[in-house]
Amino acid sequence: MISSRFRLLVAALAAAVSAGAAQAQNTTPVLFSFSTVGDSRQDPITYDQASVGATLSGQDAIWLQNTKAFARILRTIQAQKSTMLFFNGDMINGYGWNALGYTSDFVANKISGPTTPASTADVVNSDLLKAYQQYAFWRGLVAPVMETGTYVFPVPGNHETVCKFCPANSDKQKVAKVENEQAYAANMGDLILDNSRFSTLLGTLPQSFNPGPAAGSSPDGLTTDQSKLSYSFDYKGFHFVVINTDPVGAETSAPTNWLAADLAAAKARGAKKLFVFGHKPAYNYNYQKTGVASSSSLDATAATTVKRDAFWTVIEQYGATYFSGHEHVYNISQPKGGAYQVIVGSGGSPFDDKASVPGANPLTDRSYAWATVRVHQDGGVDILGYGFDEHFGPTQLYQQIYLP
Structure with a gap:
């Protein structure tokens, strides 16, 4: 007869197993590691005074970057020996219209143009030049990481592709612009993918590279060239996908049909794990005790919720893990109890x-x-959440989740 003590022991073991892949640890060798974060851009108006002080530094007021926080994150990622860094969008403040002659006024919430620049000041103050300056500053910050063993993969965010005050449907609202997509591609395209640098840093060439669809060829009906905004590749038997969640004409949505075909092909090749990186989270994290929900995710409206559900069905179907930014906060969750969503818009x-x-x-x-x-030789994966508080205290390990 089975003793009551034995039953209790079995029940406790079963509860531990069901509760916690999140608690297990993989002891097989680490094959490689990568890091991911997003949203390092600064805000010229509503910067966080509790964190950065009463005024922005002269440097950050010009280049609109939280240099102190992002530089520390980069240094720590270097120390952690991550061989890849996926940056999940909003590396610049942007939000203008990168066509000739447009100038946004973020204080007055308006945009002027198109005008023919009549002076040097007109050129310097234009949205186009400011975007290029901000891209250049960000690229300068990540350059040391690239030179010391970590390949940087960019992910487009809404601040890169969207114009905040542009007219659309006779109203002023946030819309993605083809000129903004082109400016992003011009400033980030060399990273997608530089085979020589990739092989130098990671020891092998990327496999099965899949650029995003060219203009007119998108299975999701997109009308602009996405070949530098969405892309995927294999590395050591694992599959990595970057998606643009704010393409022209389909803001706040994912290229779900393209993604489904891409993940299906990766599975057919025998990919051990699938990692997807986008800017906007599929599901918002309600960080307020008041219960007020954020609209910072792919379910911001009824229309986008339908598209979000289709997107997440693909994520769940293929057992992918989705990493995102946009919400300026850290959170890891299983929105439907299966696949993980990792929000790290806290850069x-x-x-x-x-x-x-x-x-x-x-x-x-x-x-x-x-x-x-940390990706292990047997295909197991450890996701470790790290951070430091707004007062720049010591770096802490916040969370560890194991995916068998």
């Missing part, structure tokens, strides 16, 4: 969780945070 932009309204998780809601992922 330096003003915290969504304001100091005056403490969030549901005070330890992490106002932290500069990122995820470092």
Whole structure:
């Protein structure tokens, strides 16, 4: 007869197993590791005074970057020996219209143009030149990482592709512009993919590279060239996908049909794990104790919720892990109980969780945070959440999740 003590032991073991792949640890050798974070751009108007001070530094006021926070994250990622860094969008403040003669006024919430520049000041103050300056500063910050063993993969965000004050349908609203997509491709395209640099840093060439669809060939009906905005590749039997979640004409949506075909092909090749990187999260993280939901995700409206559901069905179907930014906060969740969504839009932009309204998780809601992922030889994966608080205290390990 089975003793009651034995039954209790079996029940406890079963509970531990069901509760916690999140607690297990893989002891097989680490094959490689990568890190991911997003949203390092600074805001010229609503910067977080509790974190960066009463005024922006002269440097950050010009280049609109949280240099102190992002530079520290980069240094720590270097120390963690990550061989890849996926930056999940909003590396620049941008938000203008990168066509000739347009100038945005973020204080007055308006845009002027098109005009023919009549002076040097007109050129310097134009949205186009400011975007290129901000890209250049960001590229300068990540250059040392590239030179010391970490390949940087860019992901487009809404601040890269979207114009904040552009007229659309006779109204002023946020719309993606082809000129903004082109400016992103011009400033980031050499990273997608530089085979020589890739092989030098990672020891082998990328396999099965799949550029995003060219103009007119998108299975999702997109009308602009996405070949430098969405892309994928294999590395050591693992599959990596970058998607543009704010393409022209389909803002706040994912290229779901293209993604489904890409993941199906990767599975057919025998990919051990599938990692997808986009700017906007599929599901918002409600960081406020008040229960007020954020609209910072792919379910911001009824129309986008339908598209979000289709996107997440693909993520779940193929057992992918989705990494995102956009919400300026750290959070890891299983929205439907299966696939993980990892939000790391905490690379330096003003915290969504304001100091005056403490969030549901005070330890992490106002932290500069990122995820470092260790990929093991047997295909198992550790996702480790790291960060430091708004006062730039010591770096801490916030969370560890194991995917068998």
